[in-house]
Amino acid sequence: MFFTYLRRELRRRRKAALVVASGLALGIALVIVVSSVSAGMGRAQDKVLQSLYGLGTDMTVTKAAAPAGSDDQRPRFRFDAQDDGSGEQSSDRVMVRGFQTLAASTVGRVDAQSGVADAVGGLSLQVVKVSGAFTRGRFEQGEGSGGQGSGGAQPAPQGRVEGGGADFDVNNYSVYGTDVTKPALGPLTSSKITTGRSFTRSETDAKVAVADAAYAKEKKLKTGSTVTIKGTGFKVVGIATADSGDAAADLYVPLKQAQTLAGAKDKVTTVYVKATDSQRIGSVKSKIQKDVPGTTVTTSADLADTVSGSLSTASSLAASVGKWLSIVVLAAAFLVAGLLTSSAVSRRVREFGTLKALGWKSGRVTGQVVGEAVVNGLVGGVLGIALGLAGAYAVTAVSPTLQAQLGGAAGAGGGGFGGMGGPGREAAGKTLDVALTAPVALTTIALAVGLAVAGGLIAGAFGGWRASRLRPADALRRVE
Structure with missing residues (x-):
């Protein structure tokens, strides 16, 4: 009886039901589009942040910033004197980036x-290699008087030095010492091995290296090649391509080898940290700062604050304006649906009064009104999901390009290279283009269904309250 009456009433009032469902559909569709665009913003921002720290890294710990260093931190290059004043000479200097270690x-x-x-x-290192040669000049005798000077003294020879000088080349590149026993954490995880292999857990002190693809192309390196760092040869076992397009370092070597090259035994520049729960990152940061003094803890949220450009602007709009706009429109849709349902009840006074006179109880009449409203809400939910998916698909199909400018986080933690104080990911001041997508998650669909049911219940509550107050006498007054 309930469903038969429900079907007949909805069919008889198709236009009114469609108006209520359409209002709910617009509100639900807007929520889906805003939620999917916000998720796309999050993905785009994560892609940008991956250019500054490794995947899976929630925060980094670096040494607290110290006053400006003295002159003894500057690299010095000394060359041995040659008897003939010429010959090839070279000198390598391996420095800890930022001169701050833990x-x-x-x-x-x-x-x-x-x-x-x-x-x-x-351990993040910077290698500066200066190589070249000195050339001794030639002294050319000039024409002089040839006579003796006053007092019989021999005159000083006249002439000039021609030729000679120095020609040196400066090669500057970055090296990162990574803990090969934990390959799932650290900056190398943001790169994909495209040729060769990565480090094995047993190569803790092996003379092997992984080269960034851009650096390997520049230096014509391939797997099996040998690179020399401060007189030590390292075999290239793999070529890595950064997912974000900007590598953490030119070369990666085992941590122990990096410590040996820099003369920094048992030292690190950065500690990469993964939290047990993403919701506890803030509390974990506070605890580390309290229990490990003299350090600076930087989270991915801190780093996100340094990203500017259209991506940051659009993300702020989606998080603030879009969210509140969705709430306002959804509230308005619920209110309109409730008012329309209540108004429909007012026009059905004779119907509900007659049903009560025939023996229907108030609860049954109220249930009938709520049932109709819930069906309207579900229809609105289906329409809203369809509109929302269409809007999200349109955003993804168009794929508007957003720009993200990286910078402003240097110096946060000792290294001064990269926002997380980590390896010298020299992305500061760079602009990245990121295509915006609008992925729709199953949770968003579930949210839409929940909103549809909630909208129907709210509308039904308005109408049901009115219907429960009707009396059979109300129907008799309407009889002409």
Whole structure:
């Protein structure tokens, strides 16, 4: 009886039901589009942030910023004198980037903190190689008087030095020492091995290296090639391509080898941290800062604040204006649906009064009104999901390009290279183009269904309250 009456009433009032469903559909569609665009913003921002820190990294720990260094931190190059004043000479200087290091034991202290799932250390280095040759000049005798000077003294020879000089080339590149025993954490995880292989867990002190694809192309390196760093040869076992297009370093070597090259035994520049729960990142950051003094902790959220450009602007709009606009439109849709349902009840006074006179109880009449409203809500939900999916598909199909400018985070943690104080990902000041997509998650669809049911219940509550107050006498007054 309930469903038969429900079907007949909805069929008889198709236009009114469609108006209510359309209002709910617009509100639900807007929520889906805003939610999917916000998710796309998040993906785009994650892609940008991956150019500054490794996948899976929730925060990094670096040494607290120190006052400007003295002159003894500047690289010095000394060359031996040659008897003939010529000959090829070269000198390598391997420096810790930022001149700020932490004891390797800091990794264990951070890893022991509550809320930390894993921690791994890394050492970021900068290598400067100066090579070239000196050439001795030639002294050319000039024409002089040839006579003796006053007092019989021999006159000084006249002439000039021709030729000679120096021709030196400066080669500057970055090297990152990575803990090969924990390959799932650190900056190398943001790159994909495209040729060869990555490090094995047993190569903790092996003379092997992984080269960034751009650097390998520039230096014509391939797997099996040998690169020399400060007189030590490293075999290239793999070529890595950064997912974001900007590599963390030109070369990656095992952490122990990097420490040996820099003379920084048991030292790291950065501790990469993965939290047990993304919701606890803030509390974990506070705990590390309290229990490990003299350090700076930078989270991905801190780094996100340094991203500017159209991506940042659009993300802010989606997070603030879009969210509130969705709430206002959805509230308006619910209110309109409730008012229309209540108004429809007012026009059905004779009907509900007669049903009560025939023995229908108030609860049954109210249930009938709520049932109709819920069906209207579900129809609106189906229409809203369809409109929302169409809007999200349109955004993805058009794929508007957003720009993200990276910079402003340097110096946050010792290294001064990259927002997370990590390896020298020299992305500061760079502009990245990111295509915006609007992925629709199953949770968004579930949210839309929930909103549709909620809208129907709210509308039914308005109408049901009015219907429950009707009396059979109300129907008799309307009889002409």
